[in-house]
Amino acid sequence: MGFAQLVIGPAGSGKSTYCSSLYQHCQAVGRSINIVNLDPAAEHFDYPVAMDIRELISLEDVMEELGLGPNGGLIYCMEHLEENLDTWLTEELDNYLDDDYLVFDCPGQIELFSHVPVLKNFVEHLKRKNFNVCAVYLLDSQFMTDVTKFISGCMSSLSAMIQLELPHVNILSKMDLVKNKRGVEKYLDPEPHLLLAELNQRMAPQFEKLNKSLIEVVDHYSMVNFLPLDLRKEER
Numbered sequence: 001m002g003f004a005q006l007v008i009g010p011a012g013s014g015k016s017t018y019c020s021s022l023y024q025h026c027q028a029v030g031r032s033i034n035i036v037n038l039d040p041a042a043e044h045f046d047y048p049v050a051m052d053i054r055e056l057i058s059l060e061d062v063m064e065e066l067g068l069g070p071n072g073g074l075i076y077c078m079e080h081l082e083e084n085l086d087t088w089l090t091e092e093l094d095n096y097l098d099d100d101y102l103v104f105d106c107p108g109q110i111e112l113f114s115h116v117p118v119l120k121n122f123v124e125h126l127k128r129k130n131f132n133v134c135a136v137y138l139l140d141s142q143f144m145t146d147v148t149k150f151i152s153g154c155m156s157s158l159s160a161m162i163q164l165e166l167p168h169v170n171i172l173s174k175m176d177l178v179k180n181k182r183g184v185e186k187y188l189d190p191e192p193h194l195l196l197a198e199l200n201q202r203m204a205p206q207f208e209k210l211n212k213s214l215i216e217v218v219d220h221y222s223m224v225n226f227l228p229l230d231l232r233k234e235e236r
């Protein structure tokens, strides 16, 4: 049984930086880890790339030859990956042994984990290949400054959770940049009724019913839970 982590989250939330920190950490403690690039648009890496989607397809070629824009081109590349799960991916995975740990650095277009089925099928394939997979969802702590942004962050994470159906960890990234630590801490594991009160205060009165439903959804899925990550701190 192999192990895999799917690192997802909105554009610029710190996925690749997290992957490279994870790599350095594993180097330091003497564990073996393999970071896989699944972003056909990525160019620079701070970690050795164990597998690379760009060996299968290049975004630049797709944009040039098919006349697609960057996001349409990315979806095309990911669909191409989906079509090659039984060929390219299977061959690449054959290089890894039973106990190996793979970390997939994903692109940041949130449609990939909200409604486009590519990553879902990718995960199913990994499971068929006997990998134990989990999702790590990164959200930028810079957006945790008010309750409306918090709720929208929860919703996007929740849609990934529902679509991928994986054990799921939420991480609040870039904690080193947060000046008002207290302001963010209250969102790590907040009381639903306090969130609701804050949301009602922030929004016009006609949204009260909607606010209540939103908080209930978040609460039901036990989603109101983020782990803060400060990459400058050693103990993590």
Ligand SMILES: Nc1nc2c(ncn2[C@@H]2O[C@H](COP(=O)(O)OP(=O)(O)OP(=O)(O)O)[C@@H](O)[C@H]2O)c(=O)[nH]1
Residues within 6 Å of the ligand: 009, 010, 011, 012, 013, 014, 015, 016, 017, 018, 039, 106, 107, 108, 109, 173, 174, 175, 176, 177, 229, 230, 231
């Ligand atoms: N201060 C600080 N900056 C960070 C941290 N993590 C990421 N960044 C910065 O945030 C920017 C985006 O980081 P990336 O790791 O490229 O984010 P990403 O999620 O891989 O981005 P995409 O792949 O383009 O979606 C870069 O400028 C990073 O240096 C962090 O923990 N602290």
Ligand SMILES: [Mg+2]
Residues within 6 Å of the ligand: 015, 016, 017, 039, 042, 105, 106
């Ligand atoms: Mg990245």
